[in-house]
Amino acid sequence: MCNNYQNQKGQALIESVIGLTYVIVPLLILLPFMAKLAGIQHRAEQASHYTAWERTVWKASDPSRLPSRTGIYLAKKTEIELAKQIPWRLYQQTGIRLTSTHKQKWDWATSIHPTLKHQLIHDGNQTVMLKSHGASPANQNELDRLTQSNKGERLPGDVSKAIDRIVGLLSYTGFSLERDQFYRTSVNNELENLYLAPFSNLNLSVQGNNALLASGWNAAGPYHVKNRVERLVLTKIMDMGVIQLAQRSLAILPFGKELKSSELKFGYVEPDILPENRLCTYGTTNCGG
Template identity: 50%
Template sequence: MGAVEQKGQALVEGAIALTFVIIPLLILLPYMSKMTEVQHRVSEAAQYTSWERTVWKNSRPSLLPNNSSHHSAIMPENDIAMRIPWRFYQKNGLLISSENRNEWDWDENIHPLLKSQTTRNSSNDNLLSLTDENITDGEFSRFERTERSGKTPGSIGSTIDYAVGLLSFTGLNLDRTPYYETDVSIKLQNHYLEPFDQLNLSFKGNSALMASGWNAGGIDHAEKRVKKLVLTTVLDNGLVRLVQRIGGFIPFGKELRTNSLKFGHVAPEILPENRLCRYGTENCGG
């Protein structure tokens, strides 16, 4: 009898564990995978947009030559935000487009992991809710994004900002707002999950960077900015060059010639050309 009772007890314990532990876990694991995917993508979107702002400036950089052939790396906020669904929410197999020429369709292009059963006996629907019920569905309709930039935070940052401000006496105007912070948030539709009737969840990603934005507007612009910090630039004038030319005729004075000894010399050719353009122009998103 004892052995029979033990077998019966084990059977009951197994049935209870199966009912209240194993089956709920089997139901929750796929769902938790979807929620992890939502949080992962919104975090990636926040990191991406804060980084892009350090690359593409908001306004025209200082000391930019008055020449139409020189451009600065500038992109509007909306154009950066428009890339979020194309890069982080589309299903596998679709090309990432920098042009965004085709209209984005959240229901058609969204990744399958971001779809779930929203009501009883329904098929999988888009989990991401519209930010505003009255908004027209499009690139910006299912996420919200805020961007902030400012001075270096903290007391140490204020000291650094003051030190950088002193460089303005040399004529060099550096960017004094190197702090970039971005928030991206997603709200899910009320959706169905056994044994819960409706779930209303939201996810938020935040990213902050401290970086000097890439604001060179061409070779001439970069050269002008750097020369302000080269001390020998004060010797780059006509009188000194005349003395160099005269000294070059002296025996053993070849090194004094202007083609050998260049005061205030800067070589900006090492800059990457693909970042020296204005967004929207030819060969630069235009």
């Protein structure tokens, strides 16, 4: 009994040393690095969500049946303009105000959040973890360290195909809707070969993906609403010169006053259904200003 006890003496200490050396200490070293990776992944996911949502409100091109006249209100933003907003909104350090126009220039070296920096070499300074697209980093270019893609496509599935056929039939009347409103977005960040002993050449990349279904109805003002809806009104085909001439002729008769073209309007659509005193220009006094 005594000999067995003496042989086992110090076993718990040796197990603790081995556990600390090969398990606990490496985990403690990896925790800050893993936290930074999780931060980059979170930002990539947020960026993909932001890109998908922005595309639903900022159009890349004019919607169908958009008339060429005043009174058209359409928010448009190119793919590059949309992507350049990602670093400002999601990768910037704390304290930078969000705005549509920035007076200062973006700088990946100074504008990025401190948690997105890490050592590239042993005993080196903290530098940006995100890898540049070129051999020489273009720190003034917001798109230098991220890749963003955004494409609209038709909704997959049997139900969507049936709806697509119905909308296609309505197109014979001149009515049309955008059917590429299922947006798939992706934001990708490649990481530098970071110093993480004993590991080397960690070719890591982080990607965020999102999909968002938006409405194909994009009304860009009252004239756009009128131009679209009136194609669903069947009596619109009677709104022609010959019938209007007949209406004016019948209006001469005592019982035909209500038949004149200014009173009986075929295919008439009026988008402004509110009383005039309830209409206002957004941004003015008493109207969102």
